[in-house]
Amino acid sequence: MTVLDHRNDPVAAVPGWRPGATAPRTDPAPLLPDPEPHRALGTGAADAADPELLRELYRRLVAGRRYNQQATTLTKQGRLAVYPASTGQEACQVAAALALRPQDWLFPSYRDTLAVVARGVDPLQALTLLRGDAHTGYDPRATRTAPLCTPLATQVPHAVGLAHAARLAGDDTVALALLGDGGTSEGDFHEGLNFAAVLHAPVVFLVQNNGYAISVPLTRQSAAPTLAHKAVGYGMPGRLVDGNDALAVHQVLTEAVERARTGGGPTLVEALTYRIEAHTNADDATRYRQAEEVDAWRAHDPVRLLEDALRGRGLLDEQLVADAADQAEQLAARMRAEFHTDPELDPMSLFAHVYAEPTQQLREQAGQLAAELAAEAEVHGR
């Protein structure tokens, strides 16, 4: 008995490797994405959606936009080492977090601070990596949110392994891995998706295709019809969604999470979106893209799209707008206040978590640093 022989597992039913058994093992048709991305806002789907979901998406999108702005300002003031803004991608990030249940796990990339915050991590703890005081400022277990991952696509197999382990344990847990369009070119993306399909693991992959990997446009990254078409090569469904349509992203991910949860295996979702800001505050986007392209995407703004839909449903009342703005400003104010001063850091923490028990060599090195610090303190004390 193995989870691999689960009856929903498409690979399990296949007989031995026979000259006759050469036709496709599974039907590719349902795995292929629709040619047009799924959209919900501005369609009948928006009219049918739960008003409270729309309001919640709105509040978080507004707060997310403000968070991005405030963090960018903090880089200019030297209070953050670096910030990769997700301005323009708020719909993906917020919808991703909201599509998960508490027992699920999120595997974010460096650009996904907003998703991490929407998942419930303290907004300031989520920023320690980018502030420069701690690699990971939050307890990943507390909110089932993995550390922000910098080496591209390396979080993909992590999500697969965790989902697989959860399935083995019989737990009702799904993992969601976030990555960018550029990340799909890395070997780890490929290996991770293949493992997911073969293990039939309850995991969902969301590629936020924002058109660029730093300066490299999608057309130099991939020649695929869409990135979602990669799914068929692994034997999982590929889905295409308008990444600036928060409701559409929420729907597609919710469906994928539900499929994973009920033994339907992994899904690859490609969300079409755009990075309005430069790659990070250190980047100069004018070197590689035209202002008119940015403008075209500004006109397809995720916050505006949601506002329009709320207005259409008569949900965008003064109260909501004021509440959302208020929450956003409170968040920004808290960021300004807490990042006003540098944190107190303990240099000896360098040695604290390399191993469960420091080696003799590390104890010696810790002693050396302690002595240096003591000597310094003495000099300054005098």
Place this chain on the structure above:
Amino acid sequence: MTVLDHRNDPVAAVPGWRPGATAPRTDPAPLLPDPEPHRALGTGAADAADPELLRELYRRLVAGRRYNQQATTLTKQGRLAVYPASTGQEACQVAAALALRPQDWLFPSYRDTLAVVARGVDPLQALTLLRGDAHTGYDPRATRTAPLCTPLATQVPHAVGLAHAARLAGDDTVALALLGDGGTSEGDFHEGLNFAAVLHAPVVFLVQNNGYAISVPLTRQSAAPTLAHKAVGYGMPGRLVDGNDALAVHQVLTEAVERARTGGGPTLVEALTYRIEAHTNADDATRYRQAEEVDAWRAHDPVRLLEDALRGRGLLDEQLVADAADQAEQLAARMRAEFHTDPELDPMSLFAHVYAEPTQQLREQAGQLAAELAAEAEVHGR
């Protein structure tokens, strides 16, 4: 100006990254493999085929089969360190080599000695790796045949890079990379195919899907409908072929090479075949597969399939059979004779090719070994 902007390049025509420009960039339909593998022998295509091509395929298949047998015997006698036989896969290997022109390059894996020999490398030089006297016994440039590659799928990007360089030079050169079904799981396969598609490089990938990666069956390697379906995720055509049908493999590869040569970009070909022997002489295949499965494939033998087709065309005359058997026996006899004794090796060759110029440290180490050898010789001389 860049080769990337070649008018046949599907990615070049795409405008900026726009909210509107979200539909598939290329039509996926022509990239998808036919559900049934291409077959030629036993069909009208065989009747139309050049008789001399069929005869040549036959002679080489017979010789190849004999070569595999003789090499396996040599392992039993301890004359080869190891041999990964391609028995059952001769059609793939021979057809692959014959589909190439002299100016093309072949990138073989460790199992592709036969393709290397069919390409024109001396049959004994092709075996030094497996005999254990030299990593690569032939000059790759002389026959445009890369070294037999052991680290799985690592030869894939090499083939892409060479094809790209040839295209940049304006040369009429195509690269063909061989790999196994298991190799498609490696990150280098993914990265290589993606580069090929983005660079629109003149390269062809032939996956010899023999159903196993050592002991691991295809169903535990991939959940894809077919491995050829992976092509669409890169934006290149995927083709499925009966790998035991030498003519079919030759046709599909010839077409793919021609497409590459004329600026049509890369192709992924999956050939369905079977490894009749164990993974290598050191492996025990009874641990992981059933005799009846092997028998089913023996009944679909590539040599027999070709014989039948030749007979059907009235081409399998005594002369051909005798010539083929004769050539095969001569080859086997040469292998026995030349591998009867151990080769004379120069221990100092250890240091000869680490760098163009040995470093001071290597000269010192070479001196040490020379002194040791001299001392040994003296002891033995006494």
Place this chain on the structure above:
Amino acid sequence: MSTAVRDQSGREQSGPRTGTMAQALNLALRDAMRADKTVHVLGEDVGALGGVFRITDGLTAEFGPDRCLDTPLAEAGILGTAVGMAMYGLRPVVEMQFDAFAYPALEQLFSHVAKMRNRTAGKLPLPITVRIPYGGGIGGVEHHSDASEAYYAHTPGLHVVTPATVADAYGLLRESIASDDPVVFLEPKRLYWGKDGWDPAAGVEPIGKAVLRRPGSSAVLVTYGPSLPVCLEAAEAARAEGWDLAVLDLRTLVPFDEATACEVVRSLGRAVVVHESAGFGGAGAEIAARLTEKCFHHLAAPVLRVTGFDVPYPPPMLEHHHLPGVDRILDAVARLQWEE
């Protein structure tokens, strides 16, 4: 072939026994999996085949394919998947098929496995054991005989363990699997089939302790893994030359047992470090540099190194010229400035 040790009636033996290192490793995996159901084995061909070296033989039969998993062929994927499993509370034991085939997984190893505890301030320890058959001497063709312990030993956050005896193979693997930190467990391939008498119940010195395999009064050979038997042989041969050589088996490169190594080096004043991987930047460099730094005034001669040459691993027919052998070790001992 099953690697379990059986008595004449076919029952699995317990208690003292004679067996190979391969059998001891197999038993360690089996016992670890029996003792702790969070222990999972994954890798290429570890299932029905029992691994190309048969170290995982019978595990799928006993524990099922969910506990001993044949993965797709992708080393980064394997190790990355193990990271996720460990995050969820499992204790994965990964098998890499050969040393050079661990290279595709080096990014996962260096950037995640080694760093995860540190980058999460202790919140996400990764109790992963990465088993890697390493070294040469088995007539393997290229890429099958690399010895890359230096890469691992230089990477903070990893433990690097390498047994040289049958008993250590069992004891150190059990301890590695039980460790809450990632361990790169290097198995000397050419010692897999060496037999020895041992007792699983007897226990061995823990990870981080070097063991003096042979006392001596002239000088010490400091070594580990595949080179231990060679050093013992050299020490035996050295008697004829009038040298009484001690042999120290490090057993683990990280943590390095400086105390034990320094004690013996200080007492004898002469040392030769022996390993088979390339010498330049090899583990021997660290050992020699460290022992020199700590024992300088006790040294009658510089700490010498006998290692593989600084060349890619040679084809099998030439490997014996590359690997440190008895003569090369004795030549180094002879250079320990005995007259002065």
Place this chain on the structure above:
Amino acid sequence: MSTAVRDQSGREQSGPRTGTMAQALNLALRDAMRADKTVHVLGEDVGALGGVFRITDGLTAEFGPDRCLDTPLAEAGILGTAVGMAMYGLRPVVEMQFDAFAYPALEQLFSHVAKMRNRTAGKLPLPITVRIPYGGGIGGVEHHSDASEAYYAHTPGLHVVTPATVADAYGLLRESIASDDPVVFLEPKRLYWGKDGWDPAAGVEPIGKAVLRRPGSSAVLVTYGPSLPVCLEAAEAARAEGWDLAVLDLRTLVPFDEATACEVVRSLGRAVVVHESAGFGGAGAEIAARLTEKCFHHLAAPVLRVTGFDVPYPPPMLEHHHLPGVDRILDAVARLQWEE
């Protein structure tokens, strides 16, 4: 921002000039591409962006995207593609974006780039230069400040070069690109923006030669790359303590200039090796072990090492505690047993 050095009227300057290491590297690439049309640059963001450090600035504009290629994001793919290009007669220069992002390419580097000449008995040399910005001190977040020269230096078949001055950046990169062997060219990121006066036409000592940057009579600091300026500063500060320190810049780790290093160590009898990567198994271990082995009886004290701690690279706000600084170097100098 263009990195070309221009006079007041905007013309590119030739002859002696003042400029940064980034500009010198950019000029080296440009001049190499002008001189030899087989030189091709490839990597992530090397085109329109000019690389995240702007080292390839303007190359696509001058030579076209076929000569300076923005690749998909896949380091093994980049290096593997370069292998194929080199097999066809090109001279690829690969840019890895940051040190830790070269790890995905380690299998291609170790199993192919380093070995191809050897495994084809000289038939397929690979004239590939792999440029890697390395080391810390620039306030980078995790994975952006690794120093992994030890992995490369331990791998036979690779040359490992690391400039520490503006002139060397130009001269050594030109020579690396011209080399018929693969070179791992390590660029100390934190020296990118340091300015110096230099002349491209003047030439520098070749690869494989260490250069004494500062003579001295008390002891020598042996170093390379990012640590050179720190050592020069320490030597300056040491005057106050009464020590006259020499500073030796190795410039290349492989081939290692044993002759020059031994000469200065023998003449002074005291040496400290300084680098920022983790000490255990670091390049300094090899240097210390080798110098000790060759200069033992000239040593008044053991060769000491001052290195980064054996920890994963810390977050930017703590990195100054990790990196070897002037005080830590002087502490080591003080331990060189001056009284005895």
